[in-house]
Amino acid sequence: MVFSSVIFLCFFLPCVLFLYFLSARKYKNSILLVASIFFYSWGGPKFIFVILITTALDYILANQIYRAKKYKLLFLIISLSLNVSLLFYFKYSNFFIDNVNALFNWFGISQFASVAEIALPIGISFYTFESITYSVDVYRGQHKPLNSFFDYLLYILFFPKLIAGPIIRYHEIEGQLTNRFDSDNINNKINGLFRFFIGLAKKVLIANVLAEQADKIFELPISDLDTLTAWSGALLYTFQIYFDFSGYSDMALGLALVFGFKLSENFNNPYISKSITEFWRRWHITLGNWMKNYLYIPLGGNKVKSRSRLFFNLWLVFVCSGFWHGANWTFIVWGVFHGLLLIMDRLFYLKLSQKIPSFISVGITFILVVIGWVLFRSETISKAMSYLQTMFSFKDYGNFIYYFEPKVVFTIAYAFIFSFIWYTGKMQNLQNRILFEAPGKSGVVLKTVIGAILFVVCLGALVSNNFNPFIYFRF
Amino acid sequence: MVFKKIAFGISLILMALPLLETEFKIFDAEGLKGAFYPKIKPVLNDSDWFSGDYQKQAEEYLTDTVGLRNVLLRLNNQIDYSLYEKLHAYDIVVGKENSLQATTHFDAYLGKSGAPRVAYDSMSYKLVRLQDTLKKLNKFLFFIVAPGKGSYDLERAPYYYNTKKAGRSFYDELTENFDKQNVNYLDFNKIFLARKKSAERKEYTDYGIHWARHTAAWTFDTILRYIESRSVYTALPRIENVSYFEIDTALRMDVDLTSSLNLMFPYKFHHKFYDCRFGVRKVNDDKLNLMAISDSYDGTFTSVGMASHTFDTYSSWYYFKTVYRKNDPNSYQANALDLKEEINKANVIFIMATIANLDNPGWGFVDKAYAIYFP
Numbered sequence: 015m016v017f018s019s020v021i022f023l024c025f026f027l028p029c030v031l032f033l034y035f036l037s038a039r040k041y042k043n044s045i046l047l048v049a050s051i052f053f054y055s056w057g058g059p060k061f062i063f064v065i066l067i068t069t070a071l072d073y074i075l076a077n078q079i080y081r082a083k084k085y086k087l088l089f090l091i092i093s094l095s096l097n098v099s100l101l102f103y104f105k106y107s108n109f110f111i112d113n114v115n116a117l118f119n120w121f122g123i124s125q126f127a128s129v130a131e132i133a134l135p136i137g138i139s140f141y142t143f144e145s146i147t148y149s150v151d152v153y154r155g156q157h158k159p160l161n162s163f164f165d166y167l168l169y170i171l172f173f174p175k176l177i178a179g180p181i182i183r184y185h186e187i188e189g190q191l192t193n194r195f196d197s198d199n200i201n202n203k204i205n206g207l208f209r210f211f212i213g214l215a216k217k218v219l220i221a222n223v224l225a226e227q228a229d230k231i232f233e234l235p236i237s238d239l240d241t242l243t244a245w246s247g248a249l250l251y252t253f254q255i256y257f258d259f260s261g262y263s264d265m266a267l268g269l270a271l272v273f274g275f276k277l278s279e280n281f282n283n284p285y286i287s288k289s290i291t292e293f294w295r296r297w298h299i300t301l302g303n304w305m306k307n308y309l310y311i312p313l314g315g316n317k318v319k320s321r322s323r324l325f326f327n328l329w330l331v332f333v334c335s336g337f338w339h340g341a342n343w344t345f346i347v348w349g350v351f352h353g354l355l356l357i358m359d360r361l362f363y364l365k366l367s368q369k370i371p372s373f374i375s376v377g378i379t380f381i382l383v384v385i386g387w388v389l390f391r392s393e394t395i396s397k398a399m400s401y402l403q404t405m406f407s408f409k410d411y412g413n414f415i416y417y418f419e420p421k422v423v424f425t426i427a428y429a430f431i432f433s434f435i436w437y438t439g440k441m442q443n444l445q446n447r448i449l450f451e452a453p454g455k456s457g458v459v460l461k462t463v464i465g466a467i468l469f470v471v472c473l474g475a476l477v478s479n480n481f482n483p484f485i486y487f488r489f
Numbered sequence: 490m491v492f493k494k495i496a497f498g499i500s501l502i503l504m505a506l507p508l509l510e511t512e513f514k515i516f517d518a519e520g521l522k523g524a525f526y527p528k529i530k531p532v533l534n535d536s537d538w539f540s541g542d543y544q545k546q547a548e549e550y551l552t553d554t555v556g557l558r559n560v561l562l563r564l565n566n567q568i569d570y571s572l573y574e575k576l577h578a579y580d581i582v583v584g585k586e587n588s589l590q591a592t593t594h595f596d597a598y599l600g601k602s603g604a605p606r607v608a609y610d611s612m613s614y615k616l617v618r619l620q621d622t623l624k625k626l627n628k629f630l631f632f633i634v635a636p637g638k639g640s641y642d643l644e645r646a647p648y649y650y651n652t653k654k655a656g657r658s659f660y661d662e663l664t665e666n667f668d669k670q671n672v673n674y675l676d677f678n679k680i681f682l683a684r685k686k687s688a689e690r691k692e693y694t695d696y697g698i699h700w701a702r703h704t705a706a707w708t709f710d711t712i713l714r715y716i717e718s719r720s721v722y723t724a725l726p727r728i729e730n731v732s733y734f735e736i737d738t739a740l741r742m743d744v745d746l747t748s749s750l751n752l753m754f755p756y757k758f759h760h761k762f763y764d765c766r767f768g769v770r771k772v773n774d775d776k777l778n779l780m781a782i783s784d785s786y787d788g789t790f791t792s793v794g795m796a797s798h799t800f801d802t803y804s805s806w807y808y809f810k811t812v813y814r815k816n817d818p819n820s821y822q823a824n825a826l827d828l829k830e831e832i833n834k835a836n837v838i839f840i841m842a843t844i845a846n847l848d849n850p851g852w853g854f855v856d857k858a859y860a861i862y863f864p
Contacts, residue, residue, distance in 0.1 A: 200490060458493050462499060477552060
């Protein structure tokens with residue numbers, strides 16, 4: 015069940031909201047938990063058992079980590095192994111076997127193992143990372159384990175963030191699970207619902223429209239591509255992935271706020287970044303923070319002896335980050351590409367970018383990000399390379415206009431405007447005021463009216479259009 | 490605080506409206522027009538639940554039956570049309586000069602429609618043998634290629650539609666075979682394109698898929714002259730004094746592309762509508778019977794009256810499926826009729842298909858008729 019579906023918007027969500035608001039405080043978490051289990055079961059009816067069992071094991075292990083005096087590390091290793099193996103088995107085993115087989119084949123040896131197609135449980139990359147934060151944070155003594163298993167289950171399964179993040183570290187939500195009702199006020203509910211509608215509009219009115227065209231272009235045989243079409247496809251995908259993923263995050267954050275949870279922000283206008291370093295502070299922020307806290311810092315972080323080790327650590331984190339996105343060499347190469355760009359930032363670009371006009375550094379960063387998305391979007395490395403070659407080969411522009419009917423042209427314009435309009439400090443302040451400040455009377459009216467319009471328009475688009483895939487569900 | 494709670498409550502009620510409408514049918518919304526397949530309500534069972542099939546079918550069913558769907562869909566269609574000139578009806582697009590066009594017609598003309606469903610060489614061979622056999626029985630069988638709006642109005646395709654020829658079209662292949670094997674056929678595509686520059690009025694309606702009424706009049710006269718030139722029927726009636734005049738309300742066939750747009754408000758027409766007058770001059774009192782196997786393009790011949798004024802009896806075999814007869818309000822299933830008897834009754838038989846329908850010319854008539862005469 016995706017947020018931008020009729021079943022979610024017209025059936026599931028109204029029922030959950032009414033039950034939640036009409037019930038007594040002591041039942042609210044139970045309602046959210048039951049709703050979350052149903053939500054996950056709907057999309058992954060078999061995998062709900064996997065998630066329930068591993069969550070129970072993690073809960074027991076975290077309690078052992080807290081209570082044990084001698085074998086804390088052992089219990090932590092067991093917990094980490096459980097989560098990493100789960101992720102490896104479901105997400106990477108096919109990839110691993112394929113590659114080992116290819117290697118064996120290359121050496122003329124018969125295949126290592128046969129590949130049985132393993133289905134990927136939705137949201138596995140997100141909830142395994144969250145489980146890891148719970149165990150590690152307990153091990154580090156950052157907090158005590160939860161008294162109630164059901165509260166822990168709610169942390170893992172909470173449906174607004176369950177299948178596509180943001181990745182919430184346990185200590186960020188710990189207090190809210192048991193006592194959020196003082197901060198649970200009407201301003202948060204209005205802002206939350208408004209944010210949900212904004213996210214829905216980003217997904218349905220922008221990302222979906224661009225996705226259809228981007229797919230058409232990326233599915234073209236390379237021989238049919240010309241330079242302008244290739245750039246158009248890359249730009250369409252660049253905007254699609256941003257409005258898709260940030261739209262989903264807005265919906266998740268907005269919904270959570272309606273239920274009284276304040277989750278961490280996941281995006282902060284990434285395309286106005288002046289460097290790749292800044293881009294990663296603005297794009298998928300919760301993944302970046304997770305990688306920093308649970309991989310980069312354990313590797314030594316900035317406090318390593320040599321510069322080369324620092325660069326290696328940085329690069330390795332981005333290779334892992336790329337691999338986290340999917341079991342395909344294209345994601346790894348995308349991670350390598352970003353890792354190298356970050357090293358170049360540290361070597362010279364951050365200094366250089368301060369000397370050039372900021373709009374130029376924004377432009378340079380944006381183009382580098384676009385190139386990265388081509389690697390990310392392509393099915394194979396060779397297709398990505400051919401696609402990139404076409405982008406820079408200045409091949410004639412025979413067909414490109416034929417992909418853009420007026421709706422697409424306008425949607426690209428909206429995407430461009432809503433990506434870059436926040437470039438100035440004033441506009442960023444305005445954005446913060448709209449999203450986070452308690453609204454006055456006129457603000458309430460505006461948010462209610464705009465929210466209602468966006469909801470109705472999006473619902474109209476959804477009932478008349480079945481093309482509605484989410485990109486981030488496969489990660 | 491109370492004000493804020495009321496505003497939030499309104500938002501929640503708005504979100505619940507489709508669900509309430511699904512359950513209680515509060516509003517009486519206008520139905521949708523056009524063809525679509527209604528989804529079937531799934532039945533829950535263990536295997537479908539665990540395979541995810543139940544969820545998939547339930548989502549499709551609920552999306553299709555959610556309360557206020559018709560209103561929401563019309564609203565979406567209206568927004569897309571008003572802001573972007575985008576229509577949500579299969580195959581229909583807004584072309585240049587505010588005309589409505591069908592992309593299947595463009596695609597067919599430009600060779601983008603894939604492979605035909607019949608082998609043209611074998612069909613041409615059968616047609617020739619049939620036409621020669623029927624000729625001996627004083628019957629004239631021939632084929633008519635109707636151009637279709639896509640070939641005639643190609644320059645009015647939307648700017649984003651690629652009008653470059655993609656390959657050989659059904660039309661190219663079929664006429665080549667007809668020429669090779671000497672099939673009797675009348676190529677209106679050539680005639681229309683030749684007349685195009687000198688034509689006083691557009692031959693096609695702006696909002697319909699068919700040719701205009703005055704076009705049908707001269708077209709039918711051309712058919713009669715062709716029959717005269719090739720058959721024993723050398724003194725057929727003449728359609729004369731064709732003139733057109735402006736009318737206030739559109740005739741149904743002239744605006745048929747607007748019939749399933751499902752907009753919130755009525756479609757706004759930018760062009761005027763025309764009807765036509767014509768006279769029929771009979772040369773003799775021969776009572777002839779016409780059998781027409783055609784797509785909807787011969788509908789104008791019957792609805793405007795050219796066919797009924799020029800032939801004594803007339804049967805229209807719509808896609809070789811449903812048969813309509815002159816002065817008979819009933820319709821008949823083609824496969825329920827005795828084809829040999831029907832052919833025996835006819836003096837003139839034509840198969841007419843527009844270019845978009847040339848993937849399967851005759852819709853099975855040729856094979857069936859061939860089987861009768863060459864068992």
